[in-house]
Structure formats: structure tokens, C-alpha cells
Amino acid sequence: MLGEFPDEKTEKRFFAVYDDILRRWPVPAEEWDIETTFGPTRVRRCGAERGTPIVLLPGGRGASLSWYPHIAELAQRHRIYAVDTIGEPGRSVQTAPLENSEDCADWLSEVLDGVLAGSGHEKVHLAGVSRGGWLSLNLASRNTERIAGVVTFEASGFGVIGRSFIWWSLGEIFRWFLPKWLLRLIASGDPEARHILRPLLFAALEYRDQLPEMHLFGDDELASIEVPTRIVVAERSVIHDAREVAARLESLNPHIRVEVVPKATHGLSLERPELVTTRILEAARERHADAAD
Template identity: 35%
Template sequence: MADRPRIGRFRNDKAQKQFLTGYDAAIRDWPVPLKPLDVATSYGTTRLYRTGAAEGVPVVFLPGMGGNTLGWIHSSGPIGAAHPVYLVDPIGGAGRSVQTRPLEGTDDLTSWLAQILDGIGSPAVYLVGFSYGGWQALLAAIRIPERVTGMTLLDPAAFRRATLRHHAWALACGIGLHCRPSIRRHLARRLHSDSINRPDDIMAAIAGTYLFEQALPPMEPLTDEELATITTPTLMLFGAHSTMHDSAAVSQRLARVMPAAEVELVPGTGHSIALDVPDLVNPRILEHAARIARR
């Protein structure tokens, strides 16, 4: 197996042009106005997009492995109606960020996030993390808890490493996006991933996974001891059919080690819950953030 690249890069100039053409078109057609913001960090320049309310606790969205701003097309508007919203293109992943220094591990990953929060002038934010981004959010709650007022985690990938079954699911989802509608509908049911039926929404985001050589630290599963230290108000939504983990077993584990966390298994959904059921996810985020604000 080839070593992980130390600096994220597109596979070639053609791949970069292909991805950025689709990416920029998606940003131009975004359902709400986005203001680009480049934040300088010691790991390179990170591209964020600002939208939403002028005041309130900022909500920062962290995508899954290989993801970027585009994965939040269905959430940025609804959440922005009540909060300032920041969408992040992670350093080391496909997007408009430019990495100049390697992210060597979890210390660097947390340092990078802290520098992002400094750059937007927010001493503390509400985090929304999907998959790998959920793991990042948990790391932040462990290591810089004063910067996190609360968080909603969407099928967070923090409890075991991805298996062959999960990689096969991701590959099947990617193939499904290119199939005719009747096959897409069948695969969407079998894979518990309704977003396959909306390829135009996410094609540029998915393409980034295949056209970019990522340089993100591998996810290291969190221990019971680490999880038990988290006091940040936390809502976790798991796809009942997730291929990333056994959602029911993880729920039972969290009830034991993080009893204050709110955990919900969403029936009929898989790992890509953030894209598949935004009409369920968005109200949960807003309600949880509002309850924290009232404390």
C-alpha cells in the first residue's frame, strides 16, 4: 500500500480542473448566498463560506472524509436562518483550501480547528460533524472543550476503523450516481442512501474523493476513557443501517460511557444521514442548539 501523501493534492491537472469546475458551479448555484473567507493557519490557507444570521452562536460544519462544503447544501440555509454558519473545506481534502504543512496526527487536527475558530473571531462555536467530521468534533470536545458550546454528530466515525463492508458501500454509492434512474432507485433502497437519487446535488462533492489524494490523519477510535471526559452537550444521530459501525451497539456503549449524551438511531437510514434525511437532521440541530442557548 502506498504511503499517505503528506500534502493533499489533485491526482493531476486534469483532475483539478474537472473537480474545480463542478465545485465552483455548485457554489455559484447555492440555494443561499455564500461569502468566501480564507483563513490563514500554520497548515495552510483554509477556505470557509459564511452564510446565515448576523448574530448568535456560530455553527461550524465539519464534513466527512474526502468531503467539503458541498455536502451541506441542504443544511446551510435552514440552520443559517437562526445562526451564523461557517462551511469548511478541510485542509488535506478536496476543495478550495491550500495545504502547505502536513497534519501529522490528532494534535495537529485540533490545532488547525482552533486556528480556524480564531480566524473567524469566535471564542466558542456549535459544531456539526458528519462521519470523520464527527470524530474531529469529539476530539475538540476532549482537547479544547472551552471552544465548543455544543455539537450534533451525524453518524460519527469515531468508534471503529472503516471495514471492507463500509468501503464497498461507498464504492457502490459512487457507482450508483452514474446509473440510470431505475437502477439508482434500486440501489438507494438496498444501500439505505436516498441521496443517490439526487446526483446533481452532490456529484462534485463525491468526485473530490476520487480525484484528490487526501492527506488527513487516519481516524483513531476513541476509548471509553476518552469519551467519558466529554462534558459538552452532545446530540448523536446514527443511521440504523450504517456500514461504518454497529449503530445499536455503539448506542449501548454511549449510554454507559457518555450517559449525558443524547443518542438517536434513525430507522431506514445508513451512513450518509447528513445528505439522506436533511428534513429530519436540520430540525434536530436547531432544537438542540436552542436548548443549549437557553441554559
């Protein structure tokens, strides 16, 4: 089974919103499709050509456009590749099913091959939010041939997602409809970004995905990661216990560092956009310094 919209009208409504937000993309960008076993994957390339390239993977149903609040600063310092995840709403076109975690790793590996081809670089830095974080760690635990380093924000794979997430999501949906002045009073982050991305979020909710379950990472998987990895989790996360994640990983793998962000929730990338941008740049800068040494 392949991911799809329920009807043509719903699909057109989503892409009308998608294209409207794309016109707001804050830096010049080039788009192209990377051919993979699972279908052509849309990638948006922008930014400076110096430093290690950074590949951005969005959370579920967010598409590459969900990186809108971060892209201007990131693109000042690095070549950025923002990906529409296969099997999710976006400009990527799924032609074969993703059956399991190995398929997900194969797809991302093929995308990185396409990104690196002709780039003059041998590796990229991966940055992922939620499901994008899971995809990053899933590949890094299997093969780091193309990966310089990984940074994730509220990555899935460290706890069972249940009712707490549903209740949190309902509260977030309510907040997305609040006026900007009220959002400034009760929610962290830039209310303008929420209002810009809101139509995309709700248009994407009608997409029928057919994705494999995101398995929980075992100790052996995480211990096998051989590149510098930052795992940033929210103190008030509803998909795992942040302190337990930190305690578990503290001595498991010297390549992994965990940061718990006080008072933040699973919406970390919107609540603390400056922190997310800074951590991505720090991780890439550290890798560049290590390579120079």
C-alpha cells in the first residue's frame, strides 16, 4: 500500500497551501527529484556552499516546509538540503511501499547518495525532528558511510506513543487557531511561524500514510552509532521520559550526547526555534573542526 490523499480535491487543496508557503521560503532555492527505489524524492537545496552539507528531515506530515522558521540562518553558513519524506504528504511521489525499518534506511541512504553526487563532499550532517529524528538514527545505527554526524529533536523511538500524545496533539490543534497576540502570552516561539504553517498542517491531516511502525531503539542499535550524535529531548515530552532517555544513553555510547530542554514539549522545534537552529549549527561546526584537526 502507498500513501495517498483520499481524493483529488483534498490533494489540490494541500498543494495550493504547499505552494503558497513555498513562495515565502526566505532564501533562493533549487528543487529537484532524487530517484530512489521507493519513488522520486523532492529535495530543496539552498544556502552557502561552504562547510559540511546539512540534510533536514521533518516530523510526520510536516514536509520540508516545516523547516521554514530555521532555514534563513542555517543557509547563511551551510549548503542545506530540505527533504520531503517519501510516504508523507509533499512533493515526493511514493511508487513502492516501505515495509520495515530497513526499507526506511535504504530510502534515506539513496537520498544521501543523490545529495552527495557531484557535490564535492563525501558526507552530510543529518538533522531530524520527531519522525525525521527517528529516520536519522535508524540509518546511523546501520550505516554511517555517508554521515558526518546526527542531531535530533524529540526523536521517536525511545518510548511508546500513546494517549498522552493524543491529548497533547488536541491541545496543540486548539492553540494553532488562537490569534497571534494570545499565542505570544501562552505559548513559546514565534506565533507568526505557527500561523504561516497552520494551513499546511491541517491540509496534511487528511493524507493517508502507509508507513512501517517506528520501532523502539535497542541498546545494541544505539551503541553501534559511530558518528557524533546529539539527541535533544523536551523535559515535558509526551512520547518518552526525557530524564530516562538521558540516563539510559549517558554511558551507552561515548559518541552520543543528550540534552534535556527545560519546560519544552514535543513541539520543541516551534517552541524553541533559536535553540534548534543553534544546535544544528554547533553540531556541524564541531564536525568541521574535527575534520580540520
